[in-house]
Amino acid sequence: MKTEKGLEKQATRDAYGQALADLSSEFDFVVLDADLSKSTKTATFQKVCPARFVNCGIAETNMMGIAAGIASTGRPVFASTFAMFAAGRAYDAVRNGIAYPHLNVKIAATHAGLSVGEDGATHQCIEDIALMRVIPGMVVCCPADGPSTTAAVRAALQYDGPVYLRLGRLAVPTLYEPDQLADFTFGKGYVLREGADVCIVATGLMTARALDAAQSLWAGGVRAAVLDMPSIKPLDEKLLLSFAQKTGAVVTVEEHSVLGGLGGAVAEFLGEHCPVPMRRVGVRDVFGSSGKAADVLSTYHLTAQDIERTVLELLEQKKK
Amino acid sequence: MRDVATLQRIARELRMDIVEMIYRAASGHPGGSLSIVELLTTLYFDEMKQSPENRDDPERDRFVLSKGHSAPALYAALCKAGYFKREELWCLRQIGAMLQGHPDRKGTPGVDASTGSLGLGISAACGMAKAAKIYQNHYRVYALLGDGEMEEGSVWEALMFAAHYGLDNLCVMVDANGLQIDGPVRKVMNVEPIDKKLQAFGFETICIDGHDFPSIFKAFDLARQTKGAPFAIVARTVKGKGVSFMENDASWHGSAPNTQQYEQAMAELRKGDAQS
Incomplete structure (x- = not known):
């Protein structure tokens, strides 16, 4: 396919x-x-x-x-x-x-x-x-x-x-x-796109959408990095820290509640080690509902456009 | 061994260790520990192929105390069988102790499954028995449930699995002492008739007096001879067996004796004259 x-x-x-x-x-x-x-x-x-x-x-x-x-x-x-x-x-x-x-x-x-x-x-x-x-x-x-x-x-x-x-x-x-995955281990994250303005941290099927969002952001002049975090626990703290320091703005993206998942893990770590402005894209503490998968993901604001919008809002807030 | 006098002596010593452990810890479950002593004594000193030296032997037999709160009985048996030093018994339930409130497979030599959340141990036992079938091992698996524990729905998932896969290397024992924390099992949530339910689930069963060694021998013999189906022993027991004031009293499910009660219990056990 x-x-x-x-x-x-x-x-x-x-x-x-x-x-x-x-x-x-x-x-x-x-x-x-x-x-x-x-x-x-x-x-x-x-x-x-x-x-x-x-x-x-x-x-x-x-x-x-x-x-x-x-x-x-x-x-x-x-x-x-x-x-x-x-x-x-x-x-x-x-x-x-x-x-x-x-x-x-x-x-x-x-x-x-x-x-x-x-x-x-x-x-x-x-x-x-x-x-x-x-x-x-x-x-x-x-x-x-x-x-x-x-x-x-x-x-x-x-x-x-x-x-x-x-x-x-x-x-x-x-x-x-x-061959890109030859060194795959739990605790290792992957840099799928470099960027200095904002770091999008994604997991699961949302990683592909994060890449789409980053591409669109770059077209608009926002240099968004994309990290794929297959391993949520242990988290690649070193990689996360370096990108939080470099970009000063982090957006997490997951097909999961914004409570306690990747966003929670990243917020817990950065809150203690490198507090930077942050946003979590995910399910906003509500239950899902029936529909074609693509429609459900759109309804619950899990599209590339939602990620892009969230990044822009975060960068706007950061300027203030 | 099949020497009833010796096993009776061991049983009495295990009971004294159980009471002593719980008294020193000022915490623990005496009632359901005392009701399983003859079953554990027979398992560890006659029935099972196990020893501290053969822990790495893939063919050693396995025991799962699904009613994990009766850990003091298991600890007393494991200690007597040589799995760890006697001093450990007196640190039960203390900070840093090897002997946790409920069995901890990782931390305690001889413990085959971490149990305590009721209804889960029997599943682990079925897994061990199924593994032997997959890999053509010949060890046997023994699992001990409480009658109250059978109120947990997942127990029946496990029993269904055991019969479906014809786990004739599995022997389930039910410590049917008739009491649970809130009172008589029949009143809190009746699980009887246990033997008929087990039979309906595909088990071969026998009902015995769970304190009578010859009956226990016979039951284990039957279990080993049964092919193609799992076997269950419904052991009718007395909760608190051996300590007169603990017998058949649900309030001794999970409370420790005070000094006076401890001394009376030990005196009775030393004499071995407590009767149900």
């Missing part, structure tokens, strides 16, 4: 399922699902490796406990369902069963954010980054495209501990060449 600009497109959930299948002979791991394997794409793994695939049925809490039990015997486990049920319904099992004993479980949650679209608010999880980020020892990763998802799956297998991998339903533009 290609975008209007000729970029390849792929949903991060598709890249995830393919990565599991591709890595199934290189690594020994078990994959769990809760009756959503065709949607989460763990079915792609099941096809090549049925012996190490376990369907847990519609029982997400138990699935997280099963994951903990299998991981305690020494094998990494991927547990997949929709973000709403992984981070929401099964929270206690994730916190007490997986994270407290620091077990080697990768919670790969698809259909995160508003871009679930038509299913509406009950399935549009906009709190999962916040919920997972506050758990001690939990890595939180939200890749922007297919190649970074593939890199994140490999990084998760190479890391011994719990990881929350936030994935999307919607096909999104491919931003990276695989």
